[in-house]
Amino acid sequence: MPARIDPGQRRRHVVGAAFRLVVAEGIDGLSLRKVAAEAGLNVGSVRHYFDGHEDLLAAAAEEAGDRMGRRLARHPVDGLRGLTGAAALDALQALVEEVLPVDTERREEAIVVLELILAARTRPVFRPISARMAADLGRVVADALAALGVRDPEGAAAQVTALIGGLTIDTVTPHGSLGVDRLRATLRAHLSMLLAHHGDR
Amino acid sequence: MPARIDPGQRRRHVVGAAFRLVVAEGIDGLSLRKVAAEAGLNVGSVRHYFDGHEDLLAAAAEEAGDRMGRRLARHPVDGLRGLTGAAALDALQALVEEVLPVDTERREEAIVVLELILAARTRPVFRPISARMAADLGRVVADALAALGVRDPEGAAAQVTALIGGLTIDTVTPHGSLGVDRLRATLRAHLSMLLAHHGDR
DNA sequence: GCCTATTTATCACACCCGTGATAAAGTCCG
DNA sequence: CGGACTTTATCACGGGTGTGATAAATAGGC
Structure with missing residues (x-):
């Protein structure tokens, strides 16, 4: 049961994208789709590491x-x-x-x-x-x-x-x-x- | 060309509703429908006094x-x-x-x-x-x-x-x-x- | 090489939103 | 009363959102 990439690193990458998005558009300008785009990933990928919207916000916080x-x-x-x-x-x-x-x-x-x-x-x-x-x-x-x-x-x-x-x-x-x-x-x-x-x- | 109610008073009433809503839910929790409900009015009525969403926010501000x-x-x-x-x-x-x-x-x-x-x-x-x-x-x-x-x-x-x-x-x-x-x-x-x-x- | 589990990628659904257009009701003036 | 205008009330459209479910691809372990 492998993982070709480090999950922790991925999470940090996504959180970084969320950071930039909050800075640019405010905390309500955030959405899973925008975060995914900013991180260069797919919505599903983001949701794989964060259960949902609230989880992502909480992680960024x-x-x-x-x-x-x-x-x-x-x-x-x-x-x-x-x-x-x-x-x-x-x-x-x-x-x-x-x-x-x-x-x-x-x-x-x-x-x-x-x-x-x-x-x-x-x-x-x-x-x-x-x-x-x-x-x-x-x-x-x-x-x-x-x-x-x-x-x-x-x-x-x-x-x-x-x-x-x-x-x-x-x-x-x-x-x-x-x-x-x-x-x-x-x-x-x-x-x-x-x-x-x-x-x- | 009449008005059975004072438009200024109506506007102030709507702005008051927007105020309470911003206090309760934040500036992004605001919506025309919520404001209308809070003011006891209809969405169309609110939109009659305020051209749109931004106008309402600006008026409240x-x-x-x-x-x-x-x-x-x-x-x-x-x-x-x-x-x-x-x-x-x-x-x-x-x-x-x-x-x-x-x-x-x-x-x-x-x-x-x-x-x-x-x-x-x-x-x-x-x-x-x-x-x-x-x-x-x-x-x-x-x-x-x-x-x-x-x-x-x-x-x-x-x-x-x-x-x-x-x-x-x-x-x-x-x-x-x-x-x-x-x-x-x-x-x-x-x-x-x-x-x-x-x-x- | 196959199998298993992780990771990625897409659907579709229901919800709320702003906005335009339009119809209905109400109210004053002549 | 009749007409003109304000105000109210709905409708439908397009867009964005979170979320659930599901299929495809990927990368070890045996």
């Missing part, structure tokens, strides 16, 4: 969450402990920028995650993963702020995560719009204020 | 923008000039809360506006109104901050508008989630920090 999780994991909290001044600010900014649309790769992830979170409002299927991602991000930010000696890390993290969401919207949608440089500057101004104001424990 | 514009217009900038300390903070918070989902009415508006802005990313039809709303809000916030003597009002406004977007997401979607009290507290903490840090011109 999982993938987005995993990518961001991996990004955040590259910044261990212990590396921040004891930092002060500009070094603390730089480290914190670098951490937060991992989930912001500062380049093409992160921009695509941000778009997919944003569409996912918004879709979770009306489609309960996405609720658990959406909640998990938000909780993970909040935890990472709060831990980082705590490691930097910020007072009330939970409250400050609430501000930062809200800012992340808003900056993502402003950058990702064409309603202004925020360039990457202004995005970075706005984030930096906020983090700087946060460290200066609540910096002393 | 306009309505959302107008409502928020009217809200913001209730807080003239001159009322803020010269305020300091807690009074300045209270006034600024009241202004910003007009566009945040702190009650059912504003929550519905926030949802519709959010869905609209996100949809504008892939559907150019919504771009102009989306851009206009974002610009209006940015202007109002920047003017208010300037009137309160905040240094670099544009930069500070960028932070506040980003925070507004993020807080809206966090409150409106079930991915946490932020209650109204925590929403208010997070906003207040940020505004307070902003006034304290950049308060002196």
Whole structure:
């Protein structure tokens, strides 16, 4: 009972196609036929690896969450402990920028995650993963702020995560719009204020 | 050439139905048939007042923008000039809360506006109104901050508008989630920090 | 070389959608 | 009353969608 190709690789290929399609047309622009076309495959082939429409969406959502999780994991909290001044600010900014649309790769992830979170409002299927991602991000930010000696890390993290969401919207949608440089500057101004104001424990 | 009912009222009635539907099912859950059912009307009747699908969406979007514009217009900038300390903070918070989902009415508006802005990313039809709303809000916030003597009002406004977007997401979607009290507290903490840090011109 | 299981490729079905065209009902003016 | 116009109510068409079932092709293991 063979397999001439690696099923995992195939799945990742299809998920990648779904990614590109969500970025291009939004989460509702997705369809099995479009995904199949984008992946250069047949509808039946796609359906062989994913039981149906919902499964495919869920897999794409999982993938987005995993990518961001991996990004955040590259910044261990212990590396921040004891930092002060500009070094603390730089480290914190670098951490937060991992989930912001500062380049093409992160921009695509941000778009997919944003569409996912918004879709979770009306489609309960996405609720658990959406909640998990938000909780993970909040935890990472709060831990980082705590490691930097910020007072009330939970409250400050609430501000930062809200800012992340808003900056993502402003950058990702064409309603202004925020360039990457202004995005970075706005984030930096906020983090700087946060460290200066609540910096002393 | 009569009309036994007021066309404007009918239009508003239909737009209201579209509003409720967007809130309940998202902007893609909308359809002429559903709107007609929600409004207690017939598909043909709806299509008599709105040329088609896009017209209806655009009208709903306009309505959302107008409502928020009217809200913001209730807080003239001159009322803020010269305020300091807690009074300045209270006034600024009241202004910003007009566009945040702190009650059912504003929550519905926030949802519709959010869905609209996100949809504008892939559907150019919504771009102009989306851009206009974002610009209006940015202007109002920047003017208010300037009137309160905040240094670099544009930069500070960028932070506040980003925070507004993020807080809206966090409150409106079930991915946490932020209650109204925590929403208010997070906003207040940020505004307070902003006034304290950049308060002196 | 054959057999078995995986993978691919196509059907057809039912559903919902937007839209155009058209008929029916209702309401005011003269 | 009669005619003109607005409003309402249906119809059918073409297109796209998810899904189930099924046939064809492919690639090892024996």
